[in-house]
Amino acid sequence: MEDYPQNLADLERRFSSPESCRRYLASIRWHDGFTCPRCQGAKAWSAGELWECASCGCQTSVTAGTIFHRTRTPLPMWFRTIWWVVSQKNGASALGLKRVFGFGSYQTAWAHLHKLRRAMVTPGREPLFGKVEVDESYLGGLEEGVRGRQTFKKALVVIAAEERGKRAIGRIRMRRIPDASADSLQPFVVESIRPGSTLHTDGWLGYHGLERHGFIHQITNVSTHKANASELLPRVHRVASLLKRWVLGTHQGAIDPEHLDYYLDEFSFRFNRRTSRSRGKLFYRLLQNAVRVAPAPYRTMAKNVRGPTPRNPRPQHVGGT
Numbered sequence: 018m019e020d021y022p023q024n025l026a027d028l029e030r031r032f033s034s035p036e037s038c039r040r041y042l043a044s045i046r047w048h049d050g051f052t053c054p055r056c057q058g059a060k061a062w063s064a065g066e067l068w069e070c071a072s073c074g075c076q077t078s079v080t081a082g083t084i085f086h087r088t089r090t091p092l093p094m095w096f097r098t099i100w101w102v103v104s105q106k107n108g109a110s111a112l113g114l115k116r117v118f119g120f121g122s123y124q125t126a127w128a129h130l131h132k133l134r135r136a137m138v139t140p141g142r143e144p145l146f147g148k149v150e151v152d153e154s155y156l157g158g159l160e161e162g163v164r165g166r167q168t169f170k171k172a173l174v175v176i177a178a179e180e181r182g183k184r185a186i187g188r189i190r191m192r193r194i195p196d197a198s199a200d201s202l203q204p205f206v207v208e209s210i211r212p213g214s215t216l217h218t219d220g221w222l223g224y225h226g227l228e229r230h231g232f233i234h235q236i237t238n239v240s241t242h243k244a245n246a247s248e249l250l251p252r253v254h255r256v257a258s259l260l261k262r263w264v265l266g267t268h269q270g271a272i273d274p275e276h277l278d279y280y281l282d283e284f285s286f287r288f289n290r291r292t293s294r295s296r297g298k299l300f301y302r303l304l305q306n307a308v309r310v311a312p313a314p315y316r317t318m319a320k321n322v323r324g325p326t327p328r329n330p331r332p333q334h335v336g337g338t
């Protein structure tokens with residue numbers, strides 16, 4: 018049974034203390050009972066924040082090894098931040114977050130958002146399947162006429178979109194790639210789409226030979242059709258234009274190419290759950306991932322964000338795209 022707050026008032030009522038947040042996180046993280054991170058023991062004594070394994074005696078906390086690892090932000094504040102992030106229809110910006118919660122600096126708000134973006138990829142998620150359009154699109158050239166920080170340069174993004182019926186889109190995946198070579202495109206296809214699916218692409222050479230990975234390949238050549246590319250692979254192109262609008266609108270073009278993959282993760286997280294009417298359910302999903310994804314210390318995320326540089330070891334990004 019998934020138990021999540023119904024609305025903001027419910028959230029505020031239930032999670033006003035760090036203790037209530039920790040209890041909730043424990044119920045999600047140790048859904049099937051406590052598991053010791055060292056010996057996999059199933060029994061523990063808990064005293065306040067600490068859990069002590071009954072078998073090996075090691076002590077752990079419910080936030081250890083999660084994105085909340087050693088956070089100085091109180092958990093009730095994190096919960097409100099997450100609620101706000103999932104409530105933003107068009108995505109969350111660091112500037113917006115700073116304004117709403119009065120974070121001390123842009124950098125602090127940015128770091129919170131980026132920790133959460135790492136939780137937007139569900140570990141072990143199901144690959145796309147069925148009939149899937151795949152194509153690349155350029156994102157960028159956004160500097161002209163954009164206000165604010167104009168740091169975003171051109172980037173190539175490969176997009177896969179499930180075909181649903183005549184016009185509709187199922188789930189999507191996307192990834193930043195250095196070029197449109199087979200070496201860049203094919204690993205993405207193999208990792209994002211289940212074998213047995215039908216790939217729908219244009220005639221580009223970079224997609225040739227994917228049959229050997231168990232795909233059925235349907236090629237629609239632009240040159241043999243009168244229609245233009247966006248009509249031949251309409252879903253991918255619709256996603257690409259939504260993505261461009263999102264980068265320009267919510268982020269005012271201010272995305273460093275180096276961090277682009279995490280923004281793509283956020284876009285996909287929202288897009289793939291666009292029909293979910295329940296904020297509470299999204300809140301629950303994000304927390305579920307947040308306690309399964311390794312912590313991402315600020316220093317390793319923030320190469321291009323000006324501000325203080327705290328000390329911390331390098332994280333693992335679990336999940337890929």
Ligand SMILES: [Zn+2]
Nearest residue numbers: 053056070073
């Ligand atoms: Zn143990």
